[in-house]
Amino acid sequence: MVLSQRRRGPCRLLIVENDQHLIDQLRRLFASTPFECEVARSLRTAEAILAERRIDVVAVDATLESLPRGGVPVLIQGLKARAPLMKVVIFNGITGKASQRRLRRMGADGYLSKRSGIEALERSARRLMNKGG
Secondary structure, three states: OOOOOOOOOOEEEEEEOOOHHHHHHHHHHHHOOOEEEEEEOOHHHHHHHHHHOOOOEEEEEOOOOOOOOOHHHHHHHHHHHHOOOOEEEEEEOOOOHHHHHHHHHOOOOEEEEHHHOHHHHHHHHHHHHHHOO
């Protein structure tokens, strides 16, 4: 599947996660995809990466201890303010349609439960990039 690209260069994905085992799995998964994937183990590192280069999709673990005051809604608002065209995917351990709807109302472009499996993150990133906006 070819990803639609409104921008020049590869589709860039930033994953904000602090679980080393999951990071290793995600790196292996995205190594064979058309995404240029980076990992930040903290929001501070993610902010530094976002300040330096364009990111098309950011996937954030909503259970990070370093979430801003105000939690996920403030996080989403901050990410969208920094890069309005960037797609934001939130993932955490909570399942259910109510959580998914609430996060979308907050401005998230996608939501995944960690139970979905790492392949779901790759499918979600592809879907968002193919939408083109």
